Amino acid sequence: MQNFTYYSPTKYIFGKESHIKVGEEIKRINKNNVLIVYPEIFESNGLIASIEESLKKEELKYSLFNKVEPNPTSDLVYQGINIAKSSKTDFILAIGGGSSIDLAKSIAIGVEYDGDFWDFYCGKEIKEAIDVGVILTIASSGSESSPNAIITNKKTFEKIAIESDLIRPVFSIMNPELTLTLNKFQTASGIIDIFTHCLERYFTNTESVQLSDRLLEGIMKTLVEIGPMAIQNSKDLSSRENIMWAGTMAHNNIIGCDREQDWNSHHLEHVLSAKYNCNHGAGMAVIFPAWMQYVVSRHGLDKFVQFANRVFKVEINDENYLETANIGIEKFKKFIKKINMPINFKELGINDYDIDELVSLNNLNGKKTGGFYSMNEDDIREIYKIASINNLDNI
Structure with missing residues (x-):
């Protein structure tokens, strides 16, 4: 066995209907202005409406970014960073699976950085990132608990991973009911x-x-x-x-x-x-x-x-x-x-x-x-x- 230091600060909130308490959780950690990152399809099944209701109940400000696609690309990260900066976001909520979460993490490292976020995917050390939370809707990537994110550079077709404890989600809400609509x-x-x-x-x-x-x-x-x-x-x-x-x-x-x-x-x-x-x-x-x-x-x-x-x-x-x-x-x-x-x-x-x-x-x-x-x-x-x-x- 090798020597190790294990660190996992993520709070896991598991169970039925757990997602409707997301506003309380964000309020608890003293965040006030949320960027919600999710695929557009969630607008048609009532999930986003229930999240908005939870945030409104706690009088939280929020912006919507519904451009998540499988295998997220760098152009989406740039769009998300621009929205987050213009709306003065202090917290990012990813709704979905690995694509949503990795996109949210990548936006999080770019909000407080004046350069190109892709610098971090080329080896630059991550020293600052705004907090990310997760509402998980598919069991797959494990990004809801990991310090990793993966993005594809749309120009070069490079698919690269980064790792930093600064992008570990501060909480992950895991309601298995949200996976019942997944296809085979x-x-x-x-x-x-x-x-x-x-x-x-x-x-x-x-x-x-x-x-x-x-x-x-x-x-x-x-x-x-x-x-x-x-x-x-x-x-x-x-x-x-x-x-x-x-x-x-x-x-x-x-x-x-x-x-x-x-x-x-x-x-x-x-x-x-x-x-x-x-x-x-x-x-x-x-x-x-x-x-x-x-x-x-x-x-x-x-x-x-x-x-x-x-x-x-x-x-x-x-x-x-x-x-x-x-x-x-x-x-x-x-x-x-x-x-x-x-x-x-x-x-x-x-x-x-x-x-x-x-x-x-x-x-x-x-x-x-x-x-x-x-x-x-x-x-x-x-x-x-x-x-x-x-x-x-x-x-």
Whole structure:
């Protein structure tokens, strides 16, 4: 186990109808002028009206920014910063999932900065940000509890992440009822996103992490068990409660702070979603099995065997560990297909692609990645090749 300092100041408010008390929560932290960041569709289902009512009850000022789109881009951040500055915003409320929250966090770092917010995505240290709160409507990204945000530069197609404790939400309101209207694809995409957040932490070179291994396995096993139930029955509140809390647990880093983490698969997928605007969870469903199939025979076989045995109940063949590990990967792919997620480029909707271009967009420039298995451009190329044609029979 590695040394660590764990910090998570976010207040979680979980339960039915919890979102209608958002005005009280903002008032409690002495904020007065709110920018609400959300997708326009929420105006038609009554959600925004209920939020406005809660804010008015506490006599809070607010402005609306309803331009949230999947895979938010830099131009939206600039728009939001201009609105926040002109309205003298002192608090940003994100309503939605990762796209809303990451957009809100990016606006928050730009409000008090005279330069270009993209400077922070190019490595400049974040020293100031206005507070962000969240009303979560989809269990997926874990951004409601993390110090991270991801934005795509609309000019360069770079999809880059930042990290700072200054952009951790001060509170996250989590009402599972708000997820009951999600369609099957959105639900499944969220499940895969949560699952792969676990995998990025699970595959580690850090030793003596038995406790967090078991916690990660517990989340993954829960998703395998209840994920299909949530998709088959959209009104299954019990399943959605557990999925929502799993999303937070998987990415607030309480079960990753003790270990080296990987994140190479996420980087590979960020190139796909920046280039082709594909859904992130669906992209991870394509990339992660391909990464596993490539790495399993090259590094960390014992961890792959443990994953197969503990998460997917594969009996260990002591005479052929590689076979055991490969069966586990195959079962993971079958789980992905069971919830109607893609496992190759064609199923993801990408028919015209250039693998060499995708490799170059990773910006390795002859260097190697870090993580569980350090990769060069040739490794990345082979993973994309597997992902482009993957199926249930070719491991």
